Amino acid sequence: MEQRGAEVGLAVDGAHPVGTLVRLLARDRKRLLVAFLVFVVKDSPLWVLPVLTAAIIDVVVTHGSVTRLGIYAGSAVVLVSVNYPGHVFFVHGFYGSVRHLAADLRNALTSRLQNLSIGFHARASASVIQTKVVRDVENIELMLQQAVPPALSALLVLVGAVVITAVQVPAFVLVYALTVPLGAGIVALVRKRSNLRNEQFRREVERFSARVGEMASLMPITRAHGLERIAEDRVADGAEGVRSAGFTLDMLNGRFGSLAWVAMQVLSVVCLVLAAWASLTGFLTITAGQVVLLSTYFTILTGGIIGLLGLTPVFTRGLESVRSIAEVMQEPDLELNHGKRAVGTVHGELRLEDVGYSYESGRHAVEGIELVVAEGETVAFVGPSGSGKSTLVNLVLGFLRPTSGRILLDGQDMEELDLRTFRRSVSVVPQESVLFEGSIRENVTYGLDEVEDDHVIRALRDANALEIVEALPEGWDTIVGEHGARLSGGQRQRLAIARALVRNPRVLILDEATSALDSESELAVREALQRLMADRTTLVVAHRLSTIRSADRIVVLDNGRIAEMGSHDGLLRADGRYAAMHRAQSA
DSSP: OHHHHHHHHHHOOTTOHHHHHHHHHHTTHHHHHHHHHHHHHHTTHHHHHHHHHHHHHHHHHTTOOHHHHHHHHHHHHHHHHTHHHHHHHHIIIIIHHHHHHHHHHHHHHHHHHHHBOHHHHHHSOHHHHHHIIIIIHHHHHHHHHHHHHHHHHHHHHHHHHHHHHHHHOGGGHHHHHTHHHHHHHHHHHHHHHHHHHHHHHHHHHHHHHHHHHHHHHTHHHHHHTTOHHHHHHHHHHHHHHHHHHHHHHHHHHHHHHHHHHHHHHHHHHHHHHHHHHHHHHTSSOOOHHHHHHHHHHHHHHHHHHHHHHHTHHHHHHHHHHHHHHHHHHTOOOBOOOTTSEEOOOOOOOEEEEEEEEEOTTSOEEEEEEEEEEOTTOEEEEEOSTTSSHHHHHHHHHTSSOOSEEEEEETTEEGGGEEHHHHHTTEEEEOSSOOOOSSBHHHHHTTTOSOOOHHHHHHHHHHTTOHHHHHTSTTGGGOBOOGGGTTSOHHHHHHHHHHHHHHTOOSEEEEESTTTTSOHHHHHHHHHHHHHHHTTSEEEEEOSOGGGGTTOSEEEEEETTEEEEEEOHHHHHHHTSHHHHHHHHHHO
16 A cells, blocks of 8 residues: 555646546556456447448348348347446446545545645645545546546547548548547637636635634634624635636536537538538438438537537546645655654653754744753743744654754754654643544554553553543443543543553653643643653643642743743742742732
């Protein structure tokens, strides 16, 4: 699966969507070649039956033998009967390949998203990403399923009609040949506008998806402040954008479809009249059967081309979806770990040497940070909002890379390490615990292959969460609901601590882990955190100074720099910024 995902990643190119599709399909070239050959056989009645029909008409006109009529009729029945097994085989081969391609695209997108930086995910809307993974891949599936078989059919009818006509009535080959440039000309006429309208529609759908996602996430705030009308108006504005862009696209597609139909029908009438005129005037020696043959071929051919041109909107939408997917697959903001040295045993010593991080705008988030965190030490970071606390934690985790200086893990420059292997020894307890729709046990052991029950029970007990499990009718098999909606904030936080404990991390990150809790829940969580922090290198981000009294050291940040550093008691005696913050919170 990983190899197929890598192949997909190399094949995707937003600037050349058609080439992208060709490369993606070429990975199953043998299977598709067999499916194509089967399609030729199963679709052959379309261009062979007119020959048999013409022969039967000529038998009737010339009062031929009944035996010959029976042979033609039997041949037609056999020919038509081949369609069923052939079509089943074609669907198995071609549609199976398309489904594999869609699955590979989704897996490749998922893999790419896992390797893109946290900065990218901070900028991107989760709803828009979901649209790309679900809707855009589905558009590509529909395009291949709906457009390729009619295209193959039209191509085979054109080839069959041209070959047979060249044998029987060579003069009419030129009339058939006109259908291709005429159809291509109509497509070229609207192609640029169609691409533009499809892109505008896709952007509006993504904007609307983002609005709906915002509405869902802000629902408690919206209801608490009576802002339902505002939320409705914002979503309605997005829906209006989708409606307007969609209607504009529909009008363009409608004009295009009608133009294609009129042009092909006129050409079909011209072909029929020419064949009849040539037969009546003796300009060409054409039998009644051949007149029917030419007319039938042209009707089938123009019908196929009209159908194909009618699918141009589907094809254009699919190509736009390829471009949309390429925005993720070709996004350069990657967390670069490939080829770097894997981390083995983690002891937990961290050394920050003149570390700085600046945004693209040039603004410094942190600057000149000199700090050594010993193995097993607990260091807390405090300071006003925007002082650089979260940035420092993200630098240690490798979510951000220093723009100056370096960070050493157990004496090794983290720039040279595969940080994914380091994070296996890290646990993070955030301010808002993240739980997924699943059982308590599944949430606690998330990402671990097999964990013994005794180990899970011990983690739950140490996290003060065992009482939560025992009070539930289904125990740890209880489904917690999306985002843990069936549990209280304190219960979710204790399960997050149990999740951290069951991993036995060497480095622990606590990001405002108790700030959103009531006093009773905070006490239970703080007791659990003390057990979790024992003998582990721990970095704590905190606003409540009462939660970090026991930290080995407290680092006070201001404007991205270290303003003070020391123990709780020592900083109070120094009567600096920390002491002022402590007095303000104690008042």
